[in-house]
Amino acid sequence: MNRTRVLFGVGVVLVLVVSGVWQFSGSTAVAPIEEVSTSTVASNTQAPSSITETPITPPSRPVQASFALAKEDTIASWDFKGAYTGNPELVTKAQNEINRLSGLLATATSSAMILSVGVAxxxxxxxxxxxxxxxxxxxxxxxxxxxxxxxxxxxxxxxxDALRTARIAYEQATLLQPQLAVYHYAYLEFLIANMKDDTTNIEKAFTAAEKSIGKRQYLIDLRAEWETS
Structure with a gap:
């Protein structure tokens, strides 16, 4: 079953919804809608299916990115078919939004993070x-x-398909803001979909989630799905 997720700004919250532009084969459990309080959200900024290890230097060559990928990971191509690919009108719309956000980012201080995410x-x-x-x-x-x-x-x-690196990044989100359920859900969904035999990390992730947000029904559903997969 496809797992689809979108995070987007609405006032001062990010809402997790189960529809949008990002699709994986993965979890069959349906994540509950969650409201996530944040300190700042850029208005009119679209955050598709996405939510970015220590400071990263932009790569000069995509296949040899300076971000420390996990040893086992390689990236054949950094290009993919985006939701706007092949649609000139939407491509122009995205480019205009990039220009707008980049202009704001040039003088931003407290909003630099969310503006950078918006450009991404x-x-x-x-x-x-x-x-x-x-x-x-x-x-x-x-x-x-x-x-x-x-x-x-x-x-x-x-x-x-840099799955080991993805695991590190998903986990880091849960470590930085353990009170936010959406990050625990996303990390567990990723592990179950891609690394279901990694019992050590999955059990660790469940333990951390239950400690941080309690034994919620969705965690119970995810565990049941994993144990029967």
Whole structure:
């Protein structure tokens, strides 16, 4: 069953919904809608299916990115078919939004993280993994204590089949903001979909989630799905 997830700004919350532009084969359990309080959200910024390890230097060559990928991971191509790929009108729309957000980012201070995530999201729509990666790195540098760019980095790495690196990024989001259920759900969904035999990390993730957010029904559903998969 396809797992689809979108995170987007609505006032001062991010809402997890089970529909949008990002699809994986994965969890059959349906994540509950969650409201996630954040300190700042860029208005009119689209965050597709994505949420960006320590400061990242933008890669000069996509296949040899300076971000420390896990040893076992390689990325054949950083380009993919984005939601706007092949649609000139939507491509122009994304480029205009990139220009707008980049202009704001040039003088931003407290909003630099969310603006960088916003630019990264536009590049996701265009299918430009290199630039998406770059701006997620900028977001991490701007706000290293926030889990949002780390989550989005996990989504990007999963899409590019750099699964061990994706696992690190998803987990980091849960470590930085353990009170946010959506990050625990996303990490567990990823593990169950891609690494269901990694009992050690899955049990560790369940334990951390239950400690941080309690034994919620969705965690029970995910465990049942994993144990019967």
């Amino acid at each position: 999201n536009q590049y996701e729509l265009l299918g430009d993994g290199t630039k998406q990666y770059e701006y997620l790195g900028r977001a991490i540098q701007a706000s290293p204590e926030n889990g949002l760019p780390w989550h989005n980095l996990g989504v990007l790495m999963e899409r590019l």
